[in-house]
Amino acid sequence: MEDEENIEEELFLVESQLHDIQGQIKTLLDRQEELYERQLQLKALLEVSKMSRNKSNYGSSVTLEDWSGSFPWDSQADDTRFNVFGITSYRSNQREIINTVMSGKDVLVIMAAGGGKSLCYQLPAVLCNGIALVVSPLLSLIQDQVMGLAALGIPAYMLTSTTNKEVEKFIYRALDKGEGELKILYVTPEKISKSKRFMSKLEKCHHAGRLSLVAVDEAHCCSQWGHDFRPDYKNLGILKIQFPSVPMIALTATATSKVQMDLIEMLHIPKCVKFVSTVNRPNLFYKVYEKSPVGKVVIDEIANFISESYPNNESGIVYCFSRRECEQVAKELCDRGISAEHYHADMDIIAREKIHMRWSQGKSQVIVGTVAFGMGINKPDVRFVIHHSLSKSMETYYQESGRAGRDGLSSECVLYYRPGDVPRQSSMVFYENCGLQNLYDIVRYCQSKRSCRRGAFFQHFGEALQDCNGMCDNCASSIELKEIDATNHTKIVVSVLRDLKLNDQRATLLQLVDKFKAKWKGLGYSNKDVDLKREEIEQLIVQLILDHVLKEEFQHTAYSTNAYVTLGPLWKPALQGKIPD
Numbered sequence: 265m266e267d268e269e270n271i272e273e274e275l276f277l278v279e280s281q282l283h284d285i286q287g288q289i290k291t292l293l294d295r296q297e298e299l300y301e302r303q304l305q306l307k308a309l310l311e312v313s314k315m316s317r318n319k320s321n322y323g324s325s326v327t328l329e330d331w332s333g334s335f336p337w338d339s340q341a342d343d344t345r346f347n348v349f350g351i352t353s354y355r356s357n358q359r360e361i362i363n364t365v366m367s368g369k370d371v372l373v374i375m376a377a378g379g380g381k382s383l384c385y386q387l388p389a390v391l392c393n394g395i396a397l398v399v400s401p402l403l404s405l406i407q408d409q410v411m412g413l414a415a416l417g418i419p420a421y422m423l424t425s426t427t428n429k430e431v432e433k434f435i436y437r438a439l440d441k442g443e444g445e446l447k448i449l450y451v452t453p454e455k456i457s458k459s460k461r462f463m464s465k466l467e468k469c470h471h472a473g474r475l476s477l478v479a480v481d482e483a484h485c486c487s488q489w490g491h492d493f494r495p496d497y498k499n500l501g502i503l504k505i506q507f508p509s510v511p512m513i514a515l516t517a518t519a520t521s522k523v524q525m526d527l528i529e530m531l532h533i534p535k536c537v538k539f540v541s542t543v544n545r546p547n548l549f550y551k552v553y554e555k556s557p558v559g560k561v562v563i564d565e566i567a568n569f570i571s572e573s574y575p576n577n578e579s580g581i582v583y584c585f586s587r588r589e590c591e592q593v594a595k596e597l598c599d600r601g602i603s604a605e606h607y608h609a610d611m612d613i614i615a616r617e618k619i620h621m622r623w624s625q626g627k628s629q630v631i632v633g634t635v636a637f638g639m640g641i642n643k644p645d646v647r648f649v650i651h652h653s654l655s656k657s658m659e660t661y662y663q664e665s666g667r668a669g670r671d672g673l674s675s676e677c678v679l680y681y682r683p684g685d686v687p688r689q690s691s692m693v694f695y696e697n698c699g700l701q702n703l704y705d706i707v708r709y710c711q712s713k714r715s716c717r718r719g720a721f722f723q724h725f726g727e728a729l730q731d732c733n734g735m736c737d738n739c740a741s742s743i744e745l746k747e748i749d750a751t752n753h754t755k756i757v758v759s760v761l762r763d764l765k766l767n768d769q770r771a772t773l774l775q776l777v778d779k780f781k782a783k784w785k786g787l788g789y790s791n792k793d794v795d796l797k798r799e800e801i802e803q804l805i806v807q808l809i810l811d812h813v814l815k816e817e818f819q820h821t822a823y824s825t826n827a828y829v830t831l832g833p834l835w836k837p838a839l840q841g842k843i844p845d
């Protein structure tokens with residue numbers, strides 16, 4: 265009896281010590297996770313810092329002169345800003361950029377969507393004698409700009425495939441002989457690379473001292489590391505070679521350090537002065553919703569979100585993965601009473617224009633588009649951008665979601681995520697430069713239940729962290745997260761993959777999960793072992809890919825219905841000790 269009491273007493277002691285130790289282990293594991301996250305951030309920062317050091321080594325320096333002081337053109341510039349452009353004061357960096365261009369320097373401008381990049385070259389173009397050349401990638405973008413400038417009384421023209429003969433003659437005379445009134449000339453990059461006649465007229469214009477400046481809009485298109493690479497942009501380097509004394513201003517909304525270096529090199533502007541504004545869009549609320557595997561449920565949720573949050577026909581965009589999906593989502597939203605129209609590259613240009621116009625004028629509420637609904641969307645009052653599937657990279661997502669709230673008012677960016685969408689994207693980006701790494705970055709953004717979404721953008725673009733002010737779901741919500749020990753699950757995932765590899769078999773993500781479940785049961789795990797739902801197992805597999813736990817040996821072992829899951833080509837022993845045998 266006394267023995268039993270002693271045993272019970274010791275048992276109680278042991279159990280309470282075990283309880284304490286488990287608490288300590290949990291604290292340590294939490295700390296370990298924080299450190300892993302910090303490790304990733306520091307590695308990214310180190311890379312950015314090394315890149316900028318290399319860059320200064322090969323001479324593309326950022327001069328530190330003060331461009332906000334007084335300059336001889338100050339009063340004329342103020343007068344033009346106010347009386348021609350109707351703008352009462354400059355926004356951040358605009359004055360400095362204008363002063364730099366006016367001083368004859370080359371400039372690289374990185375300024376968030378809606379930040380006011382156009383004024384940075386249009387105002388100097390009006391102030392300077394002669395003609396400014398602007399290279400821009402899209403006809404619709406050019407048309408908008410030319411119309412806007414004409415409305416301000418500025419003689420701007422475009423020379424593109426749609427320009428009629430009369431106007432073309434007028435433009436060539438202006439370039440050649442300085443006749444007629446032409447201040448800003450817009451062309452597409454194809455004109456520079458393909459039209460010898462145009463280039464020889466431009467040469468004459470320059471020779472006569474009448475080419476005032478060259479602006480390259482959407483300059484990230486130069487770089488194949490950027491998100492919208494355009495082969496014809498690669499040839500724009502010729503402009504600086506032919507016209508070395510003419511200041512060049514390259515502008516874009518986003519460019520990682522790698523893209524910046526690339527485009528400085530391609531445009532031959534190694535001594536450019538660089539102005540980088542923050543990527544932060546404080547008025548945008550970022551959130552990720554778990555996406556149901558049932559298509560109709562997703563549409564119900566999107567339709568409810570729109571009709572409850574935006575009952576007054578406020579404008580929005582829904583981005584979809586494929587053309588077929590985009591048509592279907594638009595139709596199903598219409599069936600649920602939302603005025604939505606689809607937009608994709610398979611439609612003819614007139615139909616697309618009509619749909620864009622109706623939406624711009626508020627006659628339809630939502631455009632359901634593919635990536636084709638891209639550059640040149642200048643609608644300021646887009647209140648929400650919903651992603652029906654994840655984008656292929658952080659940059660693409662930043663651009664697409666950034667079409668919300670250009671007027672500075674509160675707007676929402678919602679992404680519907682399910683791991684099952686990852687293989688579809690990975691099959692598309694598999695052969696792109698860094699395609700998988702870029703995809704994994706956005707997947708990491710989606711899978712995170714803790715980190716600040718805004719912080720992920722700062723990290724991606726190599727910028728110091730800023731306060732989110734509760735403007736993302738992870739910062740705003742106080743949901744308690746349930747934590748589980750997934751060691752056994754991970755062991756099973758790895759062993760399922762080993763079996764497949766051994767038998768030279770392949771499996772879709774769905775099949776992988778089925779095999780996992782069968783093995784889980786077969787191994788006789790009891791009820792107190794955590795039984796995960798299908799989506800949770802999918803999330804675990806994707807997380808293991810992201811954490812590089814699944815080694816290279818499993819690459820291509822798993823397939824989705826018709827696409828690679830592409831497991832872990834980037835394995836590194838970051839999680840040593842956690843990798844199961």
Ligand SMILES: Nc1ncnc2c1ncn2[C@@H]1O[C@H](COP(=O)(O)OP(=O)(O)OP(=O)(O)O)[C@@H](O)[C@H]1O
Pocket residue numbers: 351352353354355358375376377378379380381382383516517
């Ligand atoms: N200093 C300013 N004050 C007020 N409005 C301005 C100022 N500068 C520009 N704007 C206005 O802000 C809007 C966005 O400018 P702009 O089209 O140049 O943006 P952007 O940086 O080119 O954006 P995107 O990358 O999306 O094309 C325009 O309506 C423009 O007239």
